Amino acid sequence: MEEKITRTQALLEALPYLRRFAGKTLVIKYGGAAMVKEELKREFARDVVLLKYVGINPVIVHGGGPQIGEYLKRLGLKSRFVSGLRVTDAETLEVVEMVLRGTINSEIVGLINGIGGKAVGICGKDGGLVRVRKIQSDELEPAP
Numbered sequence: 086m087e088e089k090i091t092r093t094q095a096l097l098e099a100l101p102y103l104r105r106f107a108g109k110t111l112v113i114k115y116g117g118a119a120m121v122k123e124e125l126k127r128e129f130a131r132d133v134v135l136l137k138y139v140g141i142n143p144v145i146v147h148g149g150g151p152q153i154g155e156y157l158k159r160l161g162l163k164s165r166f167v168s169g170l171r172v173t174d175a176e177t178l179e180v181v182e183m184v185l186r187g188t189i190n191s192e193i194v195g196l197i198n199g200i201g202g203k204a205v206g207i208c209g210k211d212g213g214l215v216r217v218r219k220i221q222s223d224e225l226e227p228a229p
Contacts, residue, residue: 107141
């Protein structure tokens with residue numbers, strides 16, 4: 086019962102913000118422990134669905150560095166970083182796409198849809214949504 090009272094109080098406090106952002110698009114960066122712990126994954130999905138129900142249009146942008154590193158390790162590939170940026174050769178890029186699109190994105194969509202939301206996943210590569218260019222080593226700042 087105490088948990089329900091706490092949640093109700095939190096929602097009441099959030100009402101002014103929910104009204105203010107109704108009809109707006111909210112970009113949410115999803116990462117860290119919330120992507121690893123099962124309970125946090127479910128709570129995240131529930132919160133995203135709640136935002137949609139109150140009229141906010143959530144867009145999720147997710148990470149996946151640790152998961153990418155784990156898959157590379159399983160495949161016997163080494164992660165290489167320069168000034169904090171992953172060096173992504175063709176072989177690594179295949180793994181990155183597999184993890185981000187095939188594993189993480191699919192899981193997020195499944196969690197949201199599994200509790201009654203309506204989610205679709207897209208990849209930055211889809212339709213040229215995100216374009217990149219190779220960074221040369223002389224363009225990088227030295228690590229602090």
